[in-house]
Amino acid sequence: MQQASSAPNPHCGKDEMFPLILELVRRIGDGEATDLDARPQLSSVESSKSWRKYSYVLRSMGLVQNRKGVLQLTPEGSELLADESRSRLASLMAERIRLFAEVLRLLVREPLTVEEANAELIESYNLDWTTVNNTRLRMTWLEVLGLTEWLGERKQSATAEGRSLCATWDVVTPSALALPNSGEVVDIPEPPEEIAALLAHLAVTDGAQEARNTYNIWVPSPKEDPNKIENLRTCIAAAEDQLEKDALLGFIANRFGLKRSSVDSMLPFVRAAGLLLEVRRGVFMATPAAKAWLRSGSDIDFIRILHANMRFVGELIRAAKTNVPRNDVYREGITYGLNKDKVRWLTAFMLEAGLLIETSWSSVQATATGLRLIETLPLADPHLPxxxxxxxxxxxxxxxxxxxxxxxxxxxxxxxxxxxxxxxxxxxxxxxxxxxxxxxxxxxxxxxxxxxxxxxxxxxxxxxxxxxxxxxxxxxxxxxxxxxxxxxxxxxxxxxxxxxxxxxxxxxxxxxxxxxxxxxxxxxxxxxxxxxxxxxxxxxxxxxxxxxxxxxxxxxxxxxxDGLSRLAGLIDTRQRELDILSLVISRLKTESETEEAVSARDVSLIERGSPLAPNVDELLDTFGLFDRLDLDIVRSIEDVQDPRYATYRIGDARSAAKRLRAIAASIERGL
Missing domain, CATH: 3.40.91.30 (Restriction Endonuclease)
Structure with missing residues (x-):
């Protein structure tokens, strides 16, 4: 189940969706996406977004990849460039997006409303979707690509082209997700001596369970090399003999086509996981346990090492003894001091090692091998961080x-x-x-x-x-x-x-x-x-x-x-920026009463006698912030070549503030 869980949403009108994707693919194919924060000038939409935002859509479709800050076409993207048809994009999405082909299969069978299709998907595939949005977006794409059409009573049905194309796609049936018998007795290899010693220490040493760490997890997993455990094995094997830090991280960056700075975040994890040891300052080598794993080649030995050094590893398998939603596993991980992202990484390792299986798109369950493994591991009880x-x-x-x-x-x-x-x-x-x-x-x-x-x-x-x-x-x-x-x-x-x-x-x-x-x-x-x-x-x-x-x-x-004094200066600067923002909103609100539009230069002149007395550059930065937030805080009235004279009126600022608070609250809930 390597497909993306959600359909891409380009946030544009239906008529713009397909032309936008084609235009973006052409531009990237021409090598134009070299600055992710730049906004391309597009003919397919009235207002374009940054390449970074478009990359989220195109990467989920499998059309592009980020190579050191530059967007490049994947082989699938090149296929679409060679055949710019709706059917080609549809077939690529069927391979890439979960339940995309399956929705069309339902509509080939009979006409359905969005609500009816959503209900059938939830029941058949054991989904925990609480709204129809996932189904609606898939059906919108099918309509845009000419594979479905509207009938009466809000129902959609497959077109002739949709029926023909669906017959060529691989469709995952509900029966394909049936869980193999996890009650069978399986044998697993004994751990090598070095790894057995780690587990013995964990079992008999007071405080050892609590001493296991919760470091952030990161392993390179590009689309062409998606297996995280295998990629980690490659990284650790490079340090089987002593290797300087720069040489090791440089090897990893080159091997997986990553920026050197991106790889830095991996080093704390592999050290915390007991895989890498700093033998002297700036020189690293695989630990004895890691070398034993490299010799055995067993993914289970990797999980054993991970369990001896990090929290909620074997305990994760125990949490999934029976079929459980992923969200329940995430909540269990919190009691061990892990956040959702860390549990996702651990779950991915378990799936690759064959210790868990996905019973649906949103649920997991331990395999017989996983259950046998945790019988041999010293496990901890849940506790607060x-x-x-x-x-x-x-x-x-x-x-x-x-x-x-x-x-x-x-x-x-x-x-x-x-x-x-x-x-x-x-x-x-x-x-x-x-x-x-x-x-x-x-x-x-x-x-x-x-x-x-x-x-x-x-x-x-x-x-x-x-x-x-x-x-x-x-x-x-x-x-x-x-x-x-x-x-x-x-x-x-x-x-x-x-x-x-x-x-x-x-x-x-x-x-x-x-x-x-x-x-x-x-x-x-x-x-x-x-x-x-x-x-x-x-x-x-x-x-x-x-x-x-x-x-x-x-x-x-x-x-x-001078770090403390520079920090004090930064705090003063940030506070001034917020004060200027409040002043600009207040001024725009005042001018809106007479429906007057004002420019940065106007505000600078009007407020030159105020305690803040912002200059034009500070005001241009503030208006630039409003533009980047893109929430209709202010509205551009007249755009001129000199930005100092571009005029604005206040927009739906109060609604924008509420929206920003909602976004902030959602971010905090996810942490």
Whole structure:
């Protein structure tokens, strides 16, 4: 089941859909799609979107691929370019889109309304669709491609061409999705010695289950090489002997046709999964367990290694002992600290390894092999993520999937300040509460943050992706003192250097209530440490929440000597941008009462005496933002060559604001 789950929606009129696809394919074939943020000038639609937005449609149809930021035709796209017929596109979509051919088959059998076809699909294929939108879009495409026609009573039926073409397509019948007998007894190979040792350690060591990590998962899986486990095997095999980081990542990028920066996100996963070991700084080698997997060639051995190092691996199979919707599996994954995207990756691994089977387009069930495997694995019980366990009861009620409410944000900020001067806060061991709240603060801002603590290691490990997509790592040393002052006597530079080396960190921050004396300031300057007070961190968390700052923005606080001051400047700039946005909306609303259209230059002149006094360039940036959001916030009245004199009126700004809030809420629900 490698087809796309949803039909592509080009967001244009029916009459424009087919001509738009053809024109886009021609332009890409001519090599025009080299800037994904550019908007092509198209004759098939009145208002074009960016190449990036069109790529989502064309990639789901299997017509294009993204090669290092440039859109190129796939073999299927070249086929359509050679035969620009509706029937050719229809056949390509039947191969690529789930239930596309199956909908036409229903309409060949008898005329149906959208609702009738939708109900039959749901019943026959065990779908969890709650609206008719998926079916409606498929039937719209069939109509656009000339394969169906409208009859009376809102029903559609296959045309003669539709009947002829459907007879040539492979159609998945409901019986083809029947689950093989999972009650059969199967034998699975014993794990190699190196992998068996990992599982034994997991079974007998206190805290080992909880120590398994939840790092983001990423493995190259281009269309021409879709098998994720096999691709991962190729990557790890390249490091069977010691290999420098740049050489390894360069090999992966070249092998799979990816940007070098895109591959950086893979390294933390393969290390966390126990597949790759940093033998010395910047030099990596496959772990003994990974080498054993390479020798055995067994996908089950890969899953065993993954289970020993990451949460919700064997437990995922257990969650699917019986036929269950994927959404139920995702919800179970949350109790182990994983989000939906991570569970999707793990599910894909299980399907490729033959441990799960898709019983419908939206449900999975363990195979006999999967059930036999989990009998041999030490499994953990569901539990809340570590950060929620360590926090005070009130704060622990906020789960990772819920947006943090303002009073909860205040709780994080207040708790930072309180625990900074109370080492025994919340009845915990000295300094523990402060470390937990530091971890919570960084997590709330979108960082990967993990409280480690303990002898010989850092207090908190913080990671994020910078503006170039490169993974950055910092260690944080939290210092809680009842005196309210941290001096050089409270900090061990030798220990911090050791922790930094151990975690291959690029940055160090020491966080405390305040810092006293020139000695610690000079030490921090010499050692390139960022000294951050609890008050400063609290202000940064509040600003990140209010202004939507990314980890790539906030991460500059770790940069010395001027990271904190540059971050303060960025916060001021972002606040000014929002203030100018409010001013522009207010001015447009005022002018709308007389139905006057205004330009950026007009607003600049009108508001030059106001406290903000925005200049023309700032106003052009604001109008450009409105245009990029494309939500009818403002309406262009007269477009002229000099953008300073282009005029605007206010649009449906209130509805646009509600729409943006709805989008933001949906994003937060998915996290």
């Amino acid at each position: 570590e950060a929620a366990e360590d926090l005070s009861p009130d704060l622990a009620q906020s789960t990772p999937g819920q947006p943090v409410e303002p009073d909860e944000l205040s709780l994080i900020v207040d708790s930072l300040r309180r625990s900074a001067v109370d080492p025994g806060a919340d009845g915990a061991a000295p300094g523990v509460a402060f470390e937990v709240y530091i971890e919570s603060a960084f997590r709330h801002m979108g960082f990967r943050a993990q409280r480690i603590s303990g002898s010989g290691d850092t207090d908190i490990l913080v990671q994020w992706y910078d503006g170039t997509g490169s993974l950055r790592t910092a260690i944080v040393d939290g210092k809680s003192t009842s005196s309210g002052r941290v001096t050089h006597n409270n900090v061990s530079d030798v220990a911090i250097d050791t922790h930094k080396e151990k975690r291959s960190a690029e940055y160090v921050a020491v966080i405390g209530p305040s810092f006293s004396g020139d000695t610690i300031q000079n030490m921090a300057k010499r050692k390139q440490w960022a000294l951050v007070t609890a008050d400063e961190l609290g202000q940064i968390v509040s600003s990140a929440e209010a202004l939507g700052l990314r980890p790539a923005d906030v991460g500059m606080l770790f940069e010395v000597p």
